[in-house]
Amino acid sequence: MRAVGYSLPTAISDVADNSIAAHATTVNVLFDGSAEDPYVAILDNGWGMGPESARSAMQLAGTNANEQRDAADLGRFGLGLKTASLSQCRRVTLITKRGGVTTALSWDLDVVEESSGWSLLVHEEGELAQVPHANDLLAQEHGTLVVWTKLDRLLGEEHDKGRYLDSQMELVRAHLSLVFHRFLTGDASRRVSIQLNYRELRALDPFLSKSKGTQVHRSETVNVGDERVEVQAYTLPYINRMSKREREDATTHGSLRDSQGFYIYRAGRLVVWGTWFRLTPKNEMGRLTRVRVDIPNSLDHLWSLDIKKSAAVPPTVVRNRLRELATKFVEPSNRIHTFRGRKAVDTTGIVRTWSVVEDRDSTRYEINRGHPALQQLFDALPSGGTGLLEEALLVIESTFPVQDVFNRMSNDVPVNQAAETPVEQLLDALVQSWTLTGKSGDPAKFVDMMMGSEPFNILVEYRGQALDRITQSSTEMDNG
Template identity: 45%
Template sequence: MKEIQNPPHAPSLLESMRSIGYSLESALADIIDNSISAKAKRINIEFRPTDAPYVAIIDDGDGMSKAALESAMRHGSTNPLQKRHGDDLGRYGLGLKTSSLSQCRRLTVISFRDDKFCAYCWDLDVIVERGSWVMLELEPVDIANIPHIEVLRSQGKGTIVLWQNLDRLTAGESSADSAIGQQMDQARNHLSLVFHRFISPETTRSRISLSINQNALPAIDPFLTDHKATQHLDDDIFSVEGSKIVVKPFILPHASKLTPTEMARAGGSDGLRNQQGFYIYRNRRLIIWGTWFRLARKDELSKLARVRVDIPNSLDHLWTLDIKKSAAHPPEAVRINLRRTVERIRHVSGRTIIFRGRSADRGDITPGWNEILDRDGVRFDINRNHPSLNAFTNQLTKLEAAAFDAVLAVIESSFPADALYSRMASDIRSSFNGDEVTGRLKEMAEAIFADIERNSPLRKNLLTTLHLIEPFNLHPEVTRKIVEEIKKHE
């Protein structure tokens, strides 16, 4: 049997690889991975949509020698089967080239190290014209004309990845300025989420500054870890093939406890429900999120559950990580452990939604409604023993009390359960607790205490426990002031 060399046709392969599925934000994330692996502390994305549009990713990392850069510009420069450094964010040795050329036709990389510049360029038009793998090496006069080249010299080290001929970013658009600007806005939010653990410093980790046109990107923490109502559940740590995986569940606050800004951070346009699930981090870099990996369904009661899963790059071969580092599937050994986590947190999430994140035991609360479970399912009955109802019915005659009870039965039978579920599932904030809540609570309290003697044990007991009675328990500060005002006038 005879061996023959059958290399791919350069123009055909490279043009085909442009359609591998990169978006602008995922392409930028791949370049930032390389900067972080090069120990960069400052990474700035500069883009100019007018005249000769370009995108430049500039870092202050270690930079590369001429030989190292030439190797890095080779397609498949790294064997994915080789063992990588524990902090390395790369995988296939294709990201720099495939991500860049998915967005532009001309990729130039300039690096500065040991007071020396080196630069190489892949130009698809040149490759098509020559019909071969022709890479261009820039001369000093060419390097001098590279945008932002003075930044590398002032830093003393670093790398610029320059995209020119941005045909994909402006395809089908009447205005390159508007098209690139809008896509950069989307990229801003994506990068703020994907690299949030680098932007916000963690213990023993230094902070990385990430910016677009010198405007620093904020960290978007999907777990709202600093919110006082976020529940941090216990870690679950296990090993696969000698590598440690750390699983950290969080239960987000109920929507009623979130400001519009916090709600946007937690769910954005997709809403809380669609963003529930596992958040997989490879070396602290978010690679996939908002999925239960078919271990559970996305439903209303689990929508506040989010689980951070930290995996090392040593398990890439088991997670079937794709080239774009935007998709992965857990192996069986991991799924078994994750299933245990799912079962643990879904109950806590459901309880938070039902009780709006209250930390008090439900048994201590005097509810306005009673949940009744029977063979037909679940229904909600008005609590006839609620103090406000007792205060009212005590003033009624026997016939009037019977008529009032019939009215309550009509209200119970017409409880809009389906409509309520639909609205709550859409993340529309409840208006039950609007600005008029103080006035409503005062009126209810006045009705409850109106006919109770000032020195009676019942009155004293109600004043002591009013904060445990619905809906007063939802507004402890307002309730405290109401109780103080009542006591003051006694």
């Protein structure tokens, strides 16, 4: 039973599920690895339990997995509290308070071994003074406290137990911030404050739903009998448009590429994430795609939900529909990555700096000789100089570091492009290009022509400033 496969983050999440199901508004994960008897505790202000319910909660498989549950119930098999706790420790104590009555029970594996039987320990209230944070619970009107001691599996033979537990709790922080992010923000119908040693966690939103650059697509519904599965797709902003924190939030699986796919929620709680269920392959072009799938707990039996609530397989009817939608979901990310968001057929009228040339079996990039800035340079050079310029352009094209750019972007390293060139630098380049024309013609027409090409198209709102600089440059040359 201890070898089900819980990690510390998944074990704590499983206990927190019970707190949220009991309508707690605050769940506090408390720990001290430097104490004489190191411990981990989960304290909530939920409804609490009476004596009979507490005994049932400590009974293995005390709840029938096939019973109809409340829509907000995050439990499933009636095993989570016991299996999650004992996967990390040899002693788990449950103290719960409801209607002025406090009940305290413990499973201690040393006692189980000595007695050769499942002997549940029952504590009197006067015995609780030595239990970490028991007084905090007793001061509340209602709630539940779960305490893990004898942390053999968690701490093992670690020499510096305090430092080790601190490091493990950083993993717990990230996990809880993601798995319960919709409760932390109140998006899961009600808000729950989840704390780590009294410090509230920040929601980690994998969809960057508050970002102006995130595209929210039309939602879909899949009917399974009388139940509904809600599907909502998101396309994240291009990586260069993300802040550092947004990039961290978006990389739930270590990289943007590995984090793409379906995010399965059960009653608002994230269960599985970063997978396409083999319905479509993961690739670089789809790395900005995230698809939220909301399933009711009444469909648990069809989703093959495991004990840890960390794995699920969609039923056939849902799987078939998701397969149909998967390609459509990835397409917006595909367009964003196609030459910096350029559509396959560019209808913007902007003259591009680079041209994509598709051969039969390959693709290459060429500098657009028809770009206005290059045209000005070609026209300004003597006949012998144009050949040298053409040779230089060929060298630049042949050494374009495609593989290096690919490697860096695969590791989610932002690669700055001309679109990020400072405005001042672009204005200076515009004036220099005007100088190459010999300052002939209409400055306004010149500025409009250049602003119809990359990268000068981002200067449209600075048109007046550009004209002033060109006029000033011409005046200075005339006076010189």
